[in-house]
Every structure is written in C-alpha cells, then in structure tokens.
Amino acid sequence: MTTPSQRSSPLLQALQFVRPYTRQIALALLALVFTAAITLGLVQYVRIIVDSGFVAGSSQSLRTAVIGFVVVAVLQAFGTFARFYWVSWLGERVTADIRKAVFDHLLNLHPGYFEENISGEIQSRITTDTTLLQTVIGSSASIALRNLLLLIGGVIFLFITNPRLTSVVLICIPLVIGPIVLFGRRVRKLSRHTQDEIAGVGAYVGESIQQIKTVQAYNHQSADRQRFAEHVEKAFSVALSQVRARSIMIALVMTLVFAALAAMIWVGGQDVISGRMSAGELTAFVVYAVMVASAVGAISQVIGDLQRAAGATERLMELLKAQSRISTPDPVIALPADVRGDLSINNLSFVYSTRPEHAAIDALNLQIAAGSSLALVGPSGAGKSTLFDLLLRFYDPTHGEILLDGINIKSVDPLDLRAHIALVSQQPAMFTGTVMDNIRYGRPDASDEEIKAAAQAAFATEFIERLPDTWHSFLGEAGIRLSGGQKQRLAIARAILKDPRILLLDEATSALDAESEQKVQQAIEKLMPGRTTIIIAHRLATVRNVDRIAVMDNGKLVAHGTHDELMAGSALYARLANLQFSAH
Known part of the structure; x- marks a missing residue:
C-alpha cells in the first residue's frame, strides 16, 4: 500500500536535505528579493530618463537619472553575486549530502539487493541523477524564484502604471498555465524513462570495460558495438520525446505571452x-x-527542468527507501569480549528469493567446536558458499538457526558478528589503491609494521618488494596489475592482519602455483591453531590437514568424518576425491 509520503512529490521528499541549511537559504532568498527589487526599480529610472531627459529636454534631469541608474546597476551586480554564490553553494552542498546518504544506505543493504539490481544503474543514480538535481537546486530553482518575483512585481507595477492595459496581459494568464500543466506531467514521466535508459547505457559500458579481456578473447567487439548502439539509440529516442514535449510547451507559452x-x-x-x-x-x-512575459517563459522552461529533476529524485528516493533484509536486532545481544568460536548449525534451511523452488541449504546440522577445523566438500551447487554467506549473516536462514558460543547470530549486531570473522574468497577482492591499502583493509588502524608482518606470514613479502613502488605500488582497478596468486596472498595477509576467531577459507590456495601453495599452506597452518576454521576444499592437501570433513550435496549433509573414514564409507566423497583431489 502506498503511504502518503510515497505519494508526495519526489522533490518535496528531497527537501529533507535542504532544511538543515536555513541560514544559507535565508541569505539566498534575501539576495533573490534584493536583485528582483533592483531589476524592477531600474525600469522606473528608464521612465524618468525618457520623460525628464529625452521628452522634457532637461540635461540636469538626464544626468541625475543616469547617475542613479549606474548606482542601481552596481547594487544589482553585488546582489547577483550573492544570489549566485549562495544558491550554487546550496546546490553543491545538498547534492553532496544526497550522494553520501545514498551511498551510506547502500553499504548497509543486504548483498541480495545487488544481485537483483544492476550495479551500473545504481552508480548512474548516484552520479548522473544527483548531478541533475544539483543543476535544479543550484540554478533552475534560483531562476524560477527570481522570475516568479519579477512576475509578481512586474504585474504590480503594471497595475500601478496603467490598470486598463494590465487587464489585457492578465486575460492570457489562464491560457499560459494550461500548456504548463498539460505538458509538465508528460515531461516528468518521460524524464524518468530517459534517466532509466541512460542508466542502462552506463551499466552496459561498465560491464563491457570490466570484462574487456573476455570481450576481446571471444572477438565480441562487433556484437557489443551493435548492442551498445541499440542502447544509445533507444535512450536518444526517449530523450527526443522529452525534448519534443518541452519544446511544444515552451513554444505555446511564448506565443501566447507575446x-x-x-x-x-x-x-x-x-x-x-x-x-x-x-x-x-x-x-x-x-x-x-x-x-x-520573459519571466513566464523562463518559468515554463524551469518547470521542464523541475520535472526532469523530479524523475531523477524519484530514482534516488527509491534507493533510500530500499529496505535491508539484514538489520540490527532490537534488543541486541552482545557477544562476549572473548569469543571462543564454538559454532552450532541446527536444522538450517535457506531458499534464495530468486530461486524459490530449490533449497540451497536443506535441514543442515553441524557442530563445529571452538578451535577446530572443518572442510566442506561437495559438487558445485551443494551449498558450501551459501553456508559461508549465512555464517556472515549476508542472508538470514529460512528455517533453523546458527549459534555462536550459544548465541543465535540473528540476535547479534551484524557488525559485532563480522568483527570476529575473516573471509578469504576463491576470487579475492582487491580495491583500487596500494598494497598497503589492500592489506590494511583487514584492520584500518594497523601500523605499517603489523601490515608487513602479516604479509610476511602470508609469504607475500617477496613479490611485494619486487613491485615498482614496493609497499606503495598502485594495484589498479580490482588489482588488475597482480597475478591471481599474488592477489590470493594479499587476501590471506589481510585475513591474518584481522586476527579473527573464525576463519572462512574458500579454497584460499586454489590460485597458487605448487611452490606458493606450499608456503601459504604453511602460513594457514600456523594461523589455524586456536581458531575455528571452515574451508571449502577442492585439494587433497587441504582436507588432509583438517580435523573433520563434511560432505554436502544439494544443500544436505550426506556424510562427515576424516578423509580415510569417508574414502571407505562415502561413495560421493570417494568419487570427488578421485576426480578432484587426484587432479592436483
């Protein structure tokens, strides 16, 4: 059901970001009123110059009028400066606040939201849409208010000068308002559609650039050019419809006014x-x-801008209204200061909203003692990675529970829970920045010495010191300047630096060569004692160094035990061992 706030204008909803700056708004309005009054006053000097100077032939009166005209013009210049500065300041400040609010909100949304929404479109909303809103607040709104003041003041002076003539102008006002109302709604609808199409273009560009090696490896450039051209032409067609509607509105208004x-x-x-x-x-x-007449024409154009901004703001407000499925419970239960890392997984089931017909985890029961190690083994789609996501509370289970030291993790603040867990993915995430920046991601307050010690423990120091700028080498987007094995070792160093109670390793050595794998395996073995470690395993060297192995298939636990026990008692494990483990 739509709430009153949802039915209200998106621009009115955006006012919450303007309200904190009442002082700046007051200064901008004061400057607007001042400049409008000066503009209206200049016309009186024109009347004096014509009647007293040109018509009466008085040089003294003309000279006095011209001096007054110059003084008023200088005052107008100062007023215009103040108006432009404060209105532009408001536009930039509010835009920055909206961007921060949207980004802060996005960081707290559950990961599933980003599976259902295209990242490129989200980026377009934060950049393109907020820029459009900045233009309206920092320019169009000022123009609208200024011309509204000139319109009101002009009509008042028209009445003062000649009421009979003024009636001729006022008769046409209803004729002018009609096209503005009629076409304004259509412009807003088309503006929303235009922003959606532009976002689609941006998303396609981002995806193609990120996967440029795959694009070129498959000689897909020609097909991508054609698809991109289709996206661009569609965006152009929608934008043209919007421009046509605005043009008709402006033309009708100007024709009637003049x-x-x-x-x-x-x-x-x-x-x-x-x-x-x-x-x-x-x-x-x-x-x-x-x-x-000019004020009415300017206002009609600004209304088009306001409708475009309404479409952009509507998209931004949708992001701000998106609700995270993972939230801090109330009341919250704090984890003990000294977390042991004892995990109990009881009758756990989970179904993805995008795949409701299939249970990713189905009635899973596991007990993982504090300080022990467990390897998860199973074919693709068995639910191993999903279990990691549930442990990190990226999702909440459909049924069942996960207990950490006897406390249901749904009752714990997600930030508190994740502070005790370190994750090393099979495809490690690298961020734009330096080697130091990427390792320090595990603990932002770590010293340089602690970072280097973590890198040493992950056997990453050797290749880091061969980089052009060693520890301060720039890694490029997603660590593009590193090999897969180098990324993996930096990710392990990041986890070592965090010093967690629970380690989640998604086959952390899978991208390494034999020599590096041995070194990193040794580092992990040094790191594991005293910590609860769960490893998604595909290599024999991994499963032989854990306390227990859990075999999963279709979200179910089908067997568990040691390597030798499972080789003898689990046909699935024996088959996986022969196919996967022997291949390395």
Missing part, C-alpha cells in the same frame, strides 16, 4: 497618441510587460 504583449502595445500606443499616457509611462509599461 501575442498578449502585442495587443498591449497596440492599446498603449493608442493611449499615447491620444494623450492619455506619457511616452515614459508607455516605455516603462512595455519593459514591465516584456519582463513579465
């Missing part, structure tokens, strides 16, 4: 000819009328 202006000049000209109105008054009236 038609009224032409009628007014005709009536006013007749009054001057008959002597009912002075030339200066007509000049001032014409200038005010042009000012009002």
